[in-house]
Amino acid sequence: MKKVAFYTLGCKLNYSETSTIGRIFQERGFEKVEFTDTPDIYVINTCSVTDNADKKCRKIVKEAQKYSPNAFITIVGCYAQLKPKEISEIPGVDAVLGAAEKFQLVDILETFEKKEQPQVYASAISEANTFHNSYSFGDRTRTFLKVQDGCDYSCTFCTIPLARGNSRSDSIANVVRSANEIAESGVKEIVLTGVNTGDFGLQDGERVETFYGLVQELDKVEGIDRFRISSIEPNLLKDEIIEFVSQSNRFMPHFHVPLQSGSNKILKLMRRRYLRELYADRVATIKSLMPHCCIGVDVIVGFPGETEEDFLETYNFINGLDVSYLHVFPYSERENTMAPDMPGKVSIKDRNRRADMLRILSEKKKRFFYEQNICREFTVLFEDDVKDGVMEGWTENYVRVAAKYDPVLVNETKHVRLTGINEQGLMEAEETYIEVLKH
Numbered sequence: 001m002k003k004v005a006f007y008t009l010g011c012k013l014n015y016s017e018t019s020t021i022g023r024i025f026q027e028r029g030f031e032k033v034e035f036t037d038t039p040d041i042y043v044i045n046t047c048s049v050t051d052n053a054d055k056k057c058r059k060i061v062k063e064a065q066k067y068s069p070n071a072f073i074t075i076v077g078c079y080a081q082l083k084p085k086e087i088s089e090i091p092g093v094d095a096v097l098g099a100a101e102k103f104q105l106v107d108i109l110e111t112f113e114k115k116e117q118p119q120v121y122a123s124a125i126s127e128a129n130t131f132h133n134s135y136s137f138g139d140r141t142r143t144f145l146k147v148q149d150g151c152d153y154s155c156t157f158c159t160i161p162l163a164r165g166n167s168r169s170d171s172i173a174n175v176v177r178s179a180n181e182i183a184e185s186g187v188k189e190i191v192l193t194g195v196n197t198g199d200f201g202l203q204d205g206e207r208v209e210t211f212y213g214l215v216q217e218l219d220k221v222e223g224i225d226r227f228r229i230s231s232i233e234p235n236l237l238k239d240e241i242i243e244f245v246s247q248s249n250r251f252m253p254h255f256h257v258p259l260q261s262g263s264n265k266i267l268k269l270m271r272r273r274y275l276r277e278l279y280a281d282r283v284a285t286i287k288s289l290m291p292h293c294c295i296g297v298d299v300i301v302g303f304p305g306e307t308e309e310d311f312l313e314t315y316n317f318i319n320g321l322d323v324s325y326l327h328v329f330p331y332s333e334r335e336n337t338m339a340p341d342m343p344g345k346v347s348i349k350d351r352n353r354r355a356d357m358l359r360i361l362s363e364k365k366k367r368f369f370y371e372q373n374i375c376r377e378f379t380v381l382f383e384d385d386v387k388d389g390v391m392e393g394w395t396e397n398y399v400r401v402a403a404k405y406d407p408v409l410v411n412e413t414k415h416v417r418l419t420g421i422n423e424q425g426l427m428e429a430e431e432t433y434i435e436v437l438k439h
């Protein structure tokens with residue numbers, strides 16, 4: 001039996017796809033092993049969004065060669081789709097597969113015998129037009145379930161449509177089937193994942209279903225305690241979805257909504273499909289229905305043309321928004337996108353300084369959000385991760401709670417009252433026996 005090991009770079013989508021490729025190998029009689037366990041085959045799933053994708057890929061290949069010098073090394077993922085030739089030239093790489101080929105990996109490479117030249121199978125991205133159902137099985141508590149892939153938007157900084165192709169989705173019936181399978185395995189929480197998740201419903205270029213329809217059907221799946229939506233564009237986060245989540249016991253009061261900039265000038269240059277007023281309105285609607293809902297925000301700073309005034313506009317806009325945490329990204333040029341050719345390049349120093357300012361703001365927002373939850377009662381789903389005798393879990397509204405390790409608590413939900421924030425910035429809690437109502 002041949003042994004295969006995996007390494008994943010990048011986002012939740014990549015994790016769900018690596019898991020699925022892993023299951024395909026297992027179904028074909030391969031044994032899935034750890035990276036260090038001298039596998040016969042390595043599959044490295046790459047990302048194009050991370051900085052230095054090239055360097056990271058080289059480093060993992062080197063590591064792989066160290067642990068198993070004769071292993072067959074295969075590279076898949078977004079970076080493999082964007083730069084197949086470049087990757088095939090990395091010493092030690094045996095095969096590169098693009099977006100349309102990665103799920104056929106076992107069929108295409110069959111014997112996994114090394115050839116004199118690396119094998120490259122990467123069709124044009126237009127060929128990546130089928131949807132492959134994927135979900136991760138990393139831990140017992142939470143699964144990332146891919147419901148949508150690709151993106152039809154054309155944000156001027158983003159390379160994802162080039163790496164993942166057009167927007168396409170699974171059917172509601174299939175997603176519900178996967179959710180039932182996941183429930184049978186004992187996992188309690190599903191995170192709905194996609195490139196542009198809210199755009200769910202396109203099949204062969206036609207809108208046949210909607211994200212709202214998906215949410216309604218998943219809400220009926222017995223056995224899954226919690227659903228979260230990984231990230232949703234503000235223009236696609238419709239009132240009906242927010243209202244439904246506010247009434248649901250399974251969809252958690254937690255949204256992650258990319259903003260990218262609080263300046264309308266920059267939003268237009270980015271070709272985002274909303275203005276800051278719409279974003280503020282989404283936040284207000286969420287908070288009016290779910291006052292303790294957690295809202296996460298993605299922001300890019302230092303986009304070409306962003307003056308200090310534009311940045312301060314973003315800073316002040318976010319400062320005034322009732323949001324809970326930020327993911328901050330200094331702008332970074334991507335090949336084959338429009339933004340690098342735009343005037344008004346911002347120095348790396350200024351990009352980093354602006355990012356630091358927003359990261360400090362994020363800490364303040366998070367602290368304030370946590371403080372607002374002290375003395376309130378929630379349900380915590382505890383995870384498997386234990387550090388120094390402490391285990392952690394999440395409330396419905398994404399407050400991270402620390403507790404003394406108790407193996408009985410792993411993958412279990414407990415009713416608690418939040419008591420205060422500890423030195424590590426985690427919430428502490430005491431157990432309650434009162435049934436927690438929806439927040």
Ligand code: SF4
Nearest residue numbers: 151153154155158160
């Ligand atoms: S919505 Fe914009 S940023 Fe998001 S994947 Fe599509 S093109 Fe990229």
